[in-house]
C-alpha cells in the first residue's frame with residue numbers, strides 16, 4: 001500500500017470504540033469572535049503517538065488545552081480514559097516549548113515538584129526522580145540549577161518532571177521547537193525510547209513535517225483557522241525508529257503527502 005493510500009478523511013469517530021481519547025465535533029470560539037477550532041472529531045488509542053501539524057494559528061494548542069482540561073470547548077465533547085473532560089486531571093500531563101523550571105530549585109527538586117505539590121517527598125520519590133533523570137540522560141546533574149543547563153537539557157528536566165507526575169496521557173506542545181536540529185533529533189529518539197518503556201499515549205504538536213512523521217503512529221493534519229482535523233496520515237515505519245529511516249521511500253512519501261495536504265490549504 002502506498003503512503004498516499006493511507007491518508008483518510010476524519011469524518012467521524014470511527015475509532016471511538018478502541019480509543020482512550022475521543023473528541024466529537026469539538027469547537028472553540030473565543031471572544032472576538034475567533035473560531036479557533038471547528039468540529040474536530042478524532043480518536044486516539046492507548047499507547048499511540050499522535051503528531052498534530054498545521055499552519056500557525058490553526059488551533060493546535062487550543063485542541064491540546066481542551067484535551068488537557070485547561071479550556072472548556074464551546075461545542076462538542078471530549079472523553080479521556082472513559083470519562084468526559086471537565087477539568088485538569090492527574091492522568092494528563094502537559095509540556096511546552098519553554099521548560100518553565102523553577103530557577104531557584106535544583107534539577108532534582110524541579111523533577112520532584114509534583115511530589116512537593118502533593119505535600120510530601122519521600123526517599124522513594126527521590127530515588128524515582130534520580131532514575132528519571134538517568135532515563136532522560138541527565139545522570140550527574142541532580143544538584144545543578146536550571147541556569148547551568150542548555151536549552152535541550154532544560155527540556156529534559158521538564159520531561160523528567162512530566163514523567164514523575166505519573167501522567168499516562170502526555171500532551172506536548174512544540175516541546176523541542178526552540179532547539180537546534182541535532183538536539184531535537186536526539187530528544188526525539190529519547191522520547192520514543194521512553195514512550196516504548198512506559199507505554200504512554202502522546203499528542204505532540206509540531207510545525208516540522210519531518211519530526212511529525214518520524215515520531216508518530218498517525219499524523220493529524222489541521223486546516224488553517226478555523227482549525228479542523230482534515231486528514232490523518234498513518235506512518236507505517238517499524239519501531240524502534242532510526243535516523244536512517246528518514247532516507248527511506250516510506251518516510252519521504254509520507255512527508256511529501258503531508259506537505260501536499262498542507263499546501264492544499266494555503
Ligand SMILES: Nc1ncnc2c1ncn2[C@@H]1O[C@H](COP(=O)(O)OP(=O)(O)OP(=O)(O)O)[C@@H](O)[C@H]1O
Pocket residue numbers: 030031034035036054055056057058059060061062063225
Ligand atoms: N485565549 C484566547 N483568546 C482569544 N483568541 C485566542 C485565545 N487563544 C487562542 N486564540 C486564537 O485562536 C487561534 C488558534 O490559536 P492556537 O494557539 O490554538 O493556534 P496554534 O495552531 O497552536 O498556533 P501556533 O502554531 O502559532 O502556535 C488563533 O487565532 C489565536 O489567536
